[in-house]
Amino acid sequence: xxxxxxxxxxxxxxxxxxxxxxxxxxxxxxxxxxxxxxxxxxxxxxxxxxxxxxxxxxxxxxxxxxxxxxxxxxxxxxxxxxxxxxxxxxxxxxxxxxxxxxxxxxxxxxxxxxxxxxxxxxxxxxxxxxxxxxxxxxxxxxxxxxxxxxxxxxxxxxxxxxxx
Numbered sequence: 001x002x003x004x005x006x007x008x009x010x011x012x013x014x015x016x017x018x019x020x021x022x023x024x025x026x027x028x029x030x031x032x033x034x035x036x037x038x039x040x041x042x043x044x045x046x047x048x049x050x051x052x053x054x055x056x057x058x059x060x061x062x063x064x065x066x067x068x069x070x071x072x073x074x075x076x077x078x079x080x081x082x083x084x085x086x087x088x089x090x091x092x093x094x095x096x097x098x099x100x101x102x103x104x105x106x107x108x109x110x111x112x113x114x115x116x117x118x119x120x121x122x123x124x125x126x127x128x129x130x131x132x133x134x135x136x137x138x139x140x141x142x143x144x145x146x147x148x149x150x151x152x153x154x155x156x157x158x159x160x161x162x163x164x
Contacts, residue, residue: 032132032133033048035128035132036048036125036128036129036132039124039125039128040121040124040125043121043124044117044120044121044124045091045117046091046093046117046121049074049084050084050087050088050093051118051121051125052074053070053074053084053085053088053094054088054093054094054110054114054117054118054121055118055122056070056073056074057070057094057108057109057110057114058110058115058118062109063097063099063100063107063109064097064107064108064109064110065107065108065109066099066105066106066107066108067081067082067085067106067108068081070085070108072162085108088114092111092113092114093110093111093113093114093117094108094109094110094111094114095108095109095111096108096109097109
């Protein structure tokens with residue numbers, strides 16, 4: 001397998017163009033996640049993961065989403081999604097409601113505080129995205145970059161198995 005990529009030593013592996021490209025992508029994503037996530041925590045009191053769940057619920061609207069749907073959207077286990085939603089419910093950001101189609105199931109929806117927090121956090125997040133993601137790029141490349149990220153995200157999403 002390594003022969004196919006022309007890699008015979010650790011040095012060749014470390015210097016391989018595709019490995020470097022992915023490493024840069026991952027490094028940029030990790031650093032940006034830290035910078036933007038920290039701003040959300042400091043300015044809005046929520047983690048980036050909580051913000052993503054607020055956005056998912058905002059997009060879904062009433063009556064809300066099942067825990068399984070939240071988990072699938074965030075590539076979490078249902079247990080991980082439940083723990084996260086428990087923390088968000090304790091903070092007053094979301095509420096669980098009876099599912100009209102399933103007497104045993106619960107739906108998660110935004111509370112008024114969750115709605116308000118989503119709007120405030122989005123304003124902070126957009127300004128930081130402009131500052132740290134958009135502005136460093138040459139203006140002529142920004143639209144293509146956004147489209148390329150959309151393609152990569154959808155391609156990776158389509159390879160992942162759906163949760164049962």
